[in-house]
Amino acid sequence: xxxxxxxxxxxxxxxxxxxxxxxxxxxxxxxxxxxxxxxxxxxxxxxxxxxxxxxxxxxxxxxxxxxxxxxxxxxxxxxxxxxxxxxxxxxxxxxxxxxxxxxxxxxxxxxxxxxxxxxxxxxxxxxxxxxxxxxxxxxxxxxxxxxxxxxxxxxxxxxxxxxxxxxxxxxxxxxxxxxxx
Numbered sequence: 001x002x003x004x005x006x007x008x009x010x011x012x013x014x015x016x017x018x019x020x021x022x023x024x025x026x027x028x029x030x031x032x033x034x035x036x037x038x039x040x041x042x043x044x045x046x047x048x049x050x051x052x053x054x055x056x057x058x059x060x061x062x063x064x065x066x067x068x069x070x071x072x073x074x075x076x077x078x079x080x081x082x083x084x085x086x087x088x089x090x091x092x093x094x095x096x097x098x099x100x101x102x103x104x105x106x107x108x109x110x111x112x113x114x115x116x117x118x119x120x121x122x123x124x125x126x127x128x129x130x131x132x133x134x135x136x137x138x139x140x141x142x143x144x145x146x147x148x149x150x151x152x153x154x155x156x157x158x159x160x161x162x163x164x165x166x167x168x169x170x171x172x173x174x175x176x177x178x179x180x181x
Contacts, residue, residue: 003041003044003047003069005041009041010037010038010091013037013089014090015090016040016088016089017087017089020081020082020084020087021045021073021075021076021082022082022083022111024116026081027079027117027118028062028079028081029080029082029111029115029117029120029149030121030123031083031084031085031108031120032045032083032123032124033085033156034085034086034093034096034100035088035089036048042070045069045072046157051157052158052166053123053157054066055166055170056166056169056172057173059166059169059170059173059174060172060173060174060176061173061174061177061178062173062177063080084104085101086100087104101130101131105132108120113147117149118150118180119150119151120146120149121151121152122152122153122154123154123155123156125139132144138153140176152179154172155169155172157169
C-alpha cells in the first residue's frame with residue numbers, strides 16, 4: 001500500500017493545491033483539514049503511510065474491503081467523496097493560518113450547497129472548531145446543518161493523532177456508519 005515518493009518531491013509539493021474527490025448527491029462528503037505532501041505528490045487522498053483513513057473507512061463498514069490511496073476514485077461508486085477545509089498542501093496542519101480555516105468554511109458551504117451530500121463528515125474536531133468558530137463542539141452529530149446536509153465530527157485519522165488508536169478510530173467510523181445507514 002502506498003506509492004514511493006522522494007524527499008525532493010515532497011519538498012516541491014509544499015503549498016500546491018489539491019483537487020477534491022466529489023460528485024453530486026453523495027451519501028457522505030468527508031472533509032479533512034488539508035492535504036498532506038504525499039497527497040500533493042501522488043494526487044491521491046490520505047496517501048501518507050501511517051494515515052489511518054482507509055483502515056477506519058473499512059472498519060466502519062463504508063467499503064467492502066481495504067482501499068489503497070491510489071484507488072481513491074473508487075469511493076465515488078460508494079457515494080463517498082473527499083474535500084478539505086484548506087486545499088493547500090503542507091507537511092503539518094500547524095502551518096495553516098486561522099484565516100484559511102474561515103475562508104475554507106465559506107468555500108466548503110458553497111460546495112455542500114452545490115453538490116448536496118446527505119452528510120458532511122468533518123475529520124478533526126479542532127478544524128471544525130476553528131472554521132465554524134464553535135469552541136464547544138463535540139464529536140458526533142452537530143445541531144448545525146448546511147442546507148439539508150447534516151454534519152458529523154469524527155477524529156482526524158492522521159497517524160499523529162494519538163488520542164484515537166486505530167481500533168477506537170474504526171469504532172467511531174462504525175458508529176457514524178450505523179447512524180447514517
